[in-house]
Amino acid sequence: MAFCVLTGFISHETATFSRRPTTLENFENDLLLFGDEIAAKTASSNLEPAGMQKAAERFDWHLIYTVAATATPSGPVERDLWALCADRLLHTADQEKHRIDGVLLNLHGAMATVDDYDAEGLLLQQLRACLGPDIPLAVTLDLHANVTDRMVDNGDIFCAYRTYPHVDQIATVMRAAAILERTMRREITPRTRLARRAMVTGLDHGRTTTENPMTQLLAQADALEDQDDSLLTISLCAGFPLTDLEQAGPSVTITTDGDNLSYAAMADHFMDFAWQHRHFDSNTYLSVAACMAVLNQARQDPAAAGSGPIVIADHADNPGAGAYGDSTHLLKGLLDAKIGTAAFGSLYDPAAAAQLIAAGEGAELSLFIGGKTDPRYGPPLFATGRVEHITSGHYLAGGPYAQGTWQNLGPTVVFRIATIDVLITSNCVQVTELETFTHAGIDPRRRDVIVVKSMQHFRAAFEPIARQVLIVDCGALATEDITKLPYKFLRRPIFPLDLE
Numbered sequence: 001m002a003f004c005v006l007t008g009f010i011s012h013e014t015a016t017f018s019r020r021p022t023t024l025e026n027f028e029n030d031l032l033l034f035g036d037e038i039a040a041k042t043a044s045s046n047l048e049p050a051g052m053q054k055a056a057e058r059f060d061w062h063l064i065y066t067v068a069a070t071a072t073p074s075g076p077v078e079r080d081l082w083a084l085c086a087d088r089l090l091h092t093a094d095q096e097k098h099r100i101d102g103v104l105l106n107l108h109g110a111m112a113t114v115d116d117y118d119a120e121g122l123l124l125q126q127l128r129a130c131l132g133p134d135i136p137l138a139v140t141l142d143l144h145a146n147v148t149d150r151m152v153d154n155g156d157i158f159c160a161y162r163t164y165p166h167v168d169q170i171a172t173v174m175r176a177a178a179i180l181e182r183t184m185r186r187e188i189t190p191r192t193r194l195a196r197r198a199m200v201t202g203l204d205h206g207r208t209t210t211e212n213p214m215t216q217l218l219a220q221a222d223a224l225e226d227q228d229d230s231l232l233t234i235s236l237c238a239g240f241p242l243t244d245l246e247q248a249g250p251s252v253t254i255t256t257d258g259d260n261l262s263y264a265a266m267a268d269h270f271m272d273f274a275w276q277h278r279h280f281d282s283n284t285y286l287s288v289a290a291c292m293a294v295l296n297q298a299r300q301d302p303a304a305a306g307s308g309p310i311v312i313a314d315h316a317d318n319p320g321a322g323a324y325g326d327s328t329h330l331l332k333g334l335l336d337a338k339i340g341t342a343a344f345g346s347l348y349d350p351a352a353a354a355q356l357i358a359a360g361e362g363a364e365l366s367l368f369i370g371g372k373t374d375p376r377y378g379p380p381l382f383a384t385g386r387v388e389h390i391t392s393g394h395y396l397a398g399g400p401y402a403q404g405t406w407q408n409l410g411p412t413v414v415f416r417i418a419t420i421d422v423l424i425t426s427n428c429v430q431v432t433e434l435e436t437f438t439h440a441g442i443d444p445r446r447r448d449v450i451v452v453k454s455m456q457h458f459r460a461a462f463e464p465i466a467r468q469v470l471i472v473d474c475g476a477l478a479t480e481d482i483t484k485l486p487y488k489f490l491r492r493p494i495f496p497l498d499l500e
């Protein structure tokens with residue numbers, strides 16, 4: 001008889017330091033689905049629910065769908081929104097518990113609500129209380145999860161992504177599903193151990209595009225899993241430092257068949273290595289001025305012409321890490337430096353977008369753009385330009401990161417200021433896809449400079465077309481310098497705030 005598996009996808013990386021709350025509208029603008037509509041509307045994406053369908057086909061499961069919800073990172077999730085998602089899952093679990101053989105949830109692991117900064121820990125605790133101790137509970141996590149004791153105490157199987165940029169969402173679901181299948185067949189009894197150190201950042205932020213402590217540990221994890229049949233899976237999470245949570249930071253979770261003290265030593269080995277290499281960072285972070293100097297140098301090099309754009313990541317204003325997406329520091333630097341043809345993706349400013357749309361394509365006008373959420377990260381910029389193009393901001397992503405998902409910038413304007421086409425958007429979205437530009441009539445391959453508000457995910461689509469990648473830290477909310485953040489709940493002392 002087919003196993004019956006309860007599933008749900010609730011994913012939000014919450015920057016509790018953000019002054020912008022996470023609302024129902026944020027989820028509706030991104031993805032918010034319930035029940036049986038989930039399968040059809042996510043089938044062609046690389047999101048976890050598509051992985052669940054694949055797992056159901058492979059293992060002949062009957063899936064009970066509940067909720068599929070994700071949104072761009074921002075501040076704590078509002079109470080009613082959380083209730084809408086969690087209650088749907090818990091209510092369905094309660095109604096169907098007589099026929100549920102197992103649970104496979106797809107969570108982020110760094111979600112916070114206004115009431116509890118360990119939202120997933122609470123959810124798993126409530127689900128465990130509803131279903132009892134005997135129904136196996138498997139969880140997939142983002143590689144930036146802040147894995148808490150409460151999460152591990154209430155789940156059996158934990159499986160995190162192994163790529164950053166994240167391109168293995170479906171593969172992660174399949175790994176968790178294979179372990180859950182064996183558990184439901186009563187072949188194995190999974191247990192999970194967790195370890196962390198006094199660090200809130202580390203593992204090179206989890207990047208897997210270079211040789212670094214993260215990729216070294218992932219290679220060790222692969223080798224150990226191959227050698228030991230009882231070692232079901234090892235997950236390395238880099239943590240998310242913008243969630244002010246006592247147990248935030250890098251961790252390892254080791255899921256095994258039965259328990260054995262040797263796995264505690266293994267977990268310690270992984271985290272000792274992470275601690276020893278805590279200072280490693282594969283990025284070079286440029287100030288805006290230093291970035292302009294590099295661009296100026298590049299302009300003197302005629303050999304570089306036609307070899308693709310210089311791609312600049314506005315690292316600290318990455319909406320994908322909860323930053324506001326409207327910092328103007330880098331844009332101002334580019335305008336002052338009088339660079340060549342550039343496209344700037346993007347500046348979140350719904351009021352400016354509305355004003356420019358009202359003026360219409362071809363209109364020339366002056367207005368303040370950006371800098372409206374927190375002027376410390378660059379005040380509104382007074383700019384004169386021309387409305388080149390107006391779009392719905394809605395397009396299908398084609399890159400390895402978000403392939404097959406619809407992205408929604410909201411009503412969007414290409415506003416040309418001097419030689420820079422600035423995408424002014426109504427929704428705040430990390431730029432990871434070439435389609436963010438091409439849907440607006442901009443071919444990023446044909447510009448001298450492309451700016452993306454992203455930290456790392458942009459690399460999946462933009463590194464292949466880039467002549468050079470530069471990382472700028474303009475000091476916005478997601479800056480590398482986290483020492484200024486007003487932590488209240490994080491355990492102390494901790495690296496890099498108190499410990500060297």
Ligand SMILES: [Zn+2]
Pocket residue numbers: 142143144166
């Ligand atoms: Zn992540």
